[in-house]
Amino acid sequence: LGPWSDWQWINRVLIAVGDQATGNLRSGVFQSDLEMPAYQAWTFLAEIQNNFGNVNTELLLASRESYYVGVKYAW
Numbered sequence: 001l002g003p004w005s006d007w008q009w010i011n012r013v014l015i016a017v018g019d020q021a022t023g024n025l026r027s028g029v030f031q032s033d034l035e036m037p038a039y040q041a042w043t044f045l046a047e048i049q050n051n052f053g054n055v056n057t058e059l060l061l062a063s064r065e066s067y068y069v070g071v072k073y074a075w
Contacts, residue, residue, distance in 0.1 A: 008035040016058040027053030027060045043072040 015028040029051045036044045047068040051060050 006037045009033070014059070016053070025053060027051065027057035029059050041074045043074075045070045045072065 010033045012031040012033075013028065014031075016026045017024060029049060031047065031049045034046045038044060045068075047066075049066045049068075051062075051064055053060055
C-alpha cells in the first residue's frame with residue numbers, strides 16, 4: 001500500500017428530523033470510507049454504514065448496517 005499521507009478517510013453523518021418545530025431526531029446514518037492507493041493505478045477501499053433512529057423511518061427502511069470492500073484499477 002502507498003504511504004499514509006496518500007490515504008483518504010472520510011466520515012459522514014446524515015440526520016433526518018421530523019416535521020415538528022422542535023426537530024426531533026427520526027433517523028440518521030453514519031458512514032465511514034477509507035481509500036488506500038497501491039502502486040501506480042490501484043486503490044483499495046472499504047466502507048462502513050450504520051443507520052440509527054426510529055424503526056420504519058426515512059433512513060431505516062432498508063438495513064441497519066452494511067459493509068463494503070472493493071478494489072479500483074485506473075488505466
